Amino acid sequence: MRPVFFLPAYVLACSAVFTPLAHAHEGKATHHHAAAAKPAPAPAPVAPAPTGARVGSVYDLSVLPVFTGKVSQFLPSTHGGINGFILEDGTQVLVSAEQGHAFAGLVKPGDTVEIRGLKGQTLPILRAFLVTSPRGRSVEDSVISMPNHSTEMLAGPDLVLHGPVSMPLYNMSGKLTGAVLQDHSVMYLTPAEATRFADLLKPGQTVYAVGSGSNGGLGVAVDVREIGPSLEALTPVAVNQPPPPGPAAGSAAYDIIPGADTHE
Numbered sequence: 001m002r003p004v005f006f007l008p009a010y011v012l013a014c015s016a017v018f019t020p021l022a023h024a025h026e027g028k029a030t031h032h033h034a035a036a037a038k039p040a041p042a043p044a045p046v047a048p049a050p051t052g053a054r055v056g057s058v059y060d061l062s063v064l065p066v067f068t069g070k071v072s073q074f075l076p077s078t079h080g081g082i083n084g085f086i087l088e089d090g091t092q093v094l095v096s097a098e099q100g101h102a103f104a105g106l107v108k109p110g111d112t113v114e115i116r117g118l119k120g121q122t123l124p125i126l127r128a129f130l131v132t133s134p135r136g137r138s139v140e141d142s143v144i145s146m147p148n149h150s151t152e153m154l155a156g157p158d159l160v161l162h163g164p165v166s167m168p169l170y171n172m173s174g175k176l177t178g179a180v181l182q183d184h185s186v187m188y189l190t191p192a193e194a195t196r197f198a199d200l201l202k203p204g205q206t207v208y209a210v211g212s213g214s215n216g217g218l219g220v221a222v223d224v225r226e227i228g229p230s231l232e233a234l235t236p237v238a239v240n241q242p243p244p245p246g247p248a249a250g251s252a253a254y255d256i257i258p259g260a261d262t263h264e
Contacts, residue, residue: 076219
């Protein structure tokens with residue numbers, strides 16, 4: 001009878017020993033699995049771009065003041081583009097010649113626009129760096145402007161402008177550079193010549209001007225070659241600085257291109 005009772009007792013004893021070990025191992029496995037399933041921490045939130053900042057923009061334009069106004073007319077250039085536009089309050093909004101076509105396609109007379117730029121301290125000028133149309137489209141302009149008068153911009157038919165002056169015209173440097181007539185046509189002079197004929201460029205003065213320029217859908221503009229109070233009293237003016245004199249034709253240096261003999 002002893003062998004019969006010994007075997008069940010032995011089995012019960014082994015069960016009592018290994019059962020806690022199995023539970024302990026099972027608990028460890030469950031804990032490890034739970035640790036592996038722990039979710040990854042959420043990514044840190046990205047700070048929003050400051051108001052006025054534009055994705056891909058080189059400059060932070062959000063620091064510039066904002067101006068609003070209604071477009072009265074374009075300031076056409078003599079090569080078919082625009083140099084800016086005039087607001088109803090008489091402010092001349094100036095843009096670079098390289099970006100003129102972009103702004104001409106963005107706004108039209110009668111639009112109320114938002115402008116980020118720099119306003120003249122005493123003159124009614126505003127250098128625009130970002131213009132937003134009432135339809136929500138914007139054009140940024142960070143280009144250094146070419147001068148109004150250069151040999152590349154003098155091609156075109158001779159035009160005659162005449163009539164009362166609406167307002168004197170200024171460039172980005174704040175120098176007098178022409179006038180806008182009451183018929184919205186624009187005449188450009190060099191700052192030196194504009195200063196010389198400043199009395200003719202005052203509002204209300206009747207002026208006649210002859211020169212080459214552009215007469216298109218964006219407006220009429222002339223690089224003035226002659227100016228005066230009437231057609232019978234026109235005075236020639238310097239349109240642009242002539243190129244510096246070079247070697248005389250036929251001389252040894254005439255066929256040499258400056259810099260052609262240097263290599264990097």
